[in-house]
Amino acid sequence: MTATYDGLLRDAAAALSAAGLDNVRFEARLLLAHATGLSIEQLIARGNEMAPDAVGAALRELTARRIQREPMAYILGEREFWGLPFKVSPAVLVPRPDSETVIEAALALLADRDRPWRILDLGLGSGCLLLTLLRELRAARGVGLEVSEPALAVARTNAAALGIGARAELLLGDWREPGWRDRVGGPFDLLVSNPPYIEAGAIAGLMPEVSRFEPKLALDGGADGLAAYRAIAAEAPRLIVPGGRLLLEAGEGQAPEIYKIFQSTGFTAEASWKDLGGIDRVVSLTY
């Protein structure tokens, strides 16, 4: 069925809208750009031209995936974080704007951009936290730990694409297993983590993009959502230099409990960092 690029765009937007999705023209345009390999500007310029039939077929396939509520980032294979392009796959959490609060806090605390800071990231996923910090802090070195092999492969791809090279040591490992602390080494000036923090029983009720498509390993924080914080708190005192910092992403309403967990292992609470929605998103502690 032959159609112009604008016609294909209209059909895709209508199909997304009929499925109850929002931002349908925007998403349809991104899907068409992905199907064609053209930029948004090129698509606008060619709006009245006839598109090859194969483009129409590819766009319908991508649109059908989105109608099943597959996240745009998995369909496109990429998501921007702190202005940097990160490859993503269904093995990793889609990087969230809220997590940029961790970067904002870290750059404020590690104000000297030229110092050879040592940074640890627990639960790398795409690598968006550690790799962004290593891009911003050019003399810093980092270690990242990740339990999922396919997620680790994505983080390694991103490290190479972002030119981080040997400044990042990305390790397979599990903070539930004894001995993990020895493997990551240290001590570190900064420990960052966005661990899984959703209460296990709440996952099924999240939006379908999350509950059906994002990896359970990245979401499931155990019965009360705090299991990962307890595991990390048990070892954190031996991972951090005196005066070092911990910045931990928190779910809405979790900050007070997380402070208690880390205070019980010797850390001192500092003011938390709020996300753009005014929620206490990043818990800050010092040792």
Ligand SMILES: C[S@@+](CC[C@H](N)C(=O)[O-])C[C@H]1O[C@@H](n2cnc3c(N)ncnc32)[C@H](O)[C@@H]1O
């Ligand atoms: C919420 S995601 C965060 C990913 C990434 N840091 C970000 O901010 O987008 C948590 C990550 O921790 C990893 N993870 C979960 N349990 C783990 C464990 N026991 N040991 C190491 N990594 C774990 C998951 O596989 C997932 O990649």
